[in-house]
Structure formats: structure tokens, C-alpha cells
Amino acid sequence: MALREIITLPDRRLRLKSEPVKRIDAGIRKLVDDLFETMYAAPGIGLAAIQIGVAKRVITMDLSKKEEDHRPQVFINAEVTWKSAEKSKYEEGCLSIPDFYEEVERPAQVKVRYLDLDGQEHEIEASGLFATCLQHEIDHINGVLFIDHISKLKRDRITKKFAKAARKVEA
Numbered sequence: 001m002a003l004r005e006i007i008t009l010p011d012r013r014l015r016l017k018s019e020p021v022k023r024i025d026a027g028i029r030k031l032v033d034d035l036f037e038t039m040y041a042a043p044g045i046g047l048a049a050i051q052i053g054v055a056k057r058v059i060t061m062d063l064s065k066k067e068e069d070h071r072p073q074v075f076i077n078a079e080v081t082w083k084s085a086e087k088s089k090y091e092e093g094c095l096s097i098p099d100f101y102e103e104v105e106r107p108a109q110v111k112v113r114y115l116d117l118d119g120q121e122h123e124i125e126a127s128g129l130f131a132t133c134l135q136h137e138i139d140h141i142n143g144v145l146f147i148d149h150i151s152k153l154k155r156d157r158i159t160k161k162f163a164k165a166a167r168k169v170e171a
């Protein structure tokens with residue numbers, strides 16, 4: 001396992017559309033291990049491979065509470081197959097947009113189709129935080145960030161802040 005660096009705004013790789021996984025081999029299993037190590041260390045409740053610079057449709061997640069045992073989940077080639085008309089709001093954050101939190105409105109329930117690490121296909125229905133996190137991570141593998149779902153005014157403010165911070169580091 002290896003701890004990997006999480007890429008942050010304004011890194012343009014965050015806007016890439018990730019490629020489907022064709023074969024679940026040792027490379028993919030290593031990628032999943034690295035994602036878990038990096039996600040737990042951050043700490044975060046979900047992580048998409050593109051956040052460590054790998055444009056493959058691989059997502060890890062663990063929604064267990066601190067007091068509970070780890071409940072690691074892997075979603076390969078995940079896609080939303082159905083969204084509820086009902087919406088819900090949740091205050092989101094993103095490891096690739098550090099220290100910024102904003103309420104995001106999304107479908108309250110979704111159905112998601114994906115492959116597990118054995119290549120078995122599943123279709124699940126999610127609600128609550130699970131639905132929010134799945135949509136946040138599936139957005140990542142499509143090059144979409146949670147700030148794309150907030151007002152343009154707030155999005156521009158945060159985009160500019162990160163662009164300016166990056167220029168300072170460079171200078």
C-alpha cells in the first residue's frame with residue numbers, strides 16, 4: 001500500500017473524464033489499496049481515483065462512524081441509472097477543494113450500477129449520505145466537482161481563491 005498525494009484545485013486533471021476499467025487485475029487491486037490508504041489518512045469518506053491523478057473509473061468509500069469498524073466499499077465503472085425527483089440538501093466538502101464547505105442539492109435517492117473487485121455487477125438503491133457520496137464520487141469520475149452544483153458567484157469566488165494561491169506558490 002502507498003499513501004498518494006491528493007490533487008487539488010486548480011489541477012486540471014480534476015476535469016478529466018475517467019476511463020472505464022476493462023480488466024480487474026493486480027494493477028487495479030493496488031490502485032484500490034492506495035485509494036483506501038489515502039482516503040483513511042486524509043481522512044475522507046470517499047475517494048475517486050482521479051483525486052490521486054489516475055483517470056480510471058474506480059471509487060472507494062467508507063461511511064462507517066468513528067466508533068465502528070471500517071466498512072470499506074469499492075465501486076468500479078459506477079454509473080447512476082436512476083435519480084429520484086425528490087431532492088435533498090447536504091453540506092459537502094471535497095479533499096480536492098480543501099477547507100471549503102457548501103450545501104448542495106441533489107436527488108435524494110439514486111440507483112447505481114457498478115462492478116465489485118471480483119468483477120460482479122451490482123445495482124443498488126441509495127439514499128441519505130450514501131446517495132450524496134455516491135453522486136459526489138461519480139461526478140469526480142466524470143470531471144465534475146461539487147462546486148459545479150452551487151451558485152456561479154460562490155463557484156467563481158472559490159475557483160479564483162485557489163488559482164491565486166497556486167500563483168503564490170509558483171512565484
Ligand code: GNR
Binds near residue numbers: 045048092093133137
Ligand atoms: O470526505 C468527504 N466528505 C464528504 C462530505 C459530504 C459530501 C461528500 C463528501 S466526499 C469527501 C471526500 C471527497 O472529496 N471525495 O471525493
Ligand code: NI
Binds near residue numbers: 093094136140
Ligand atoms: Ni471530492
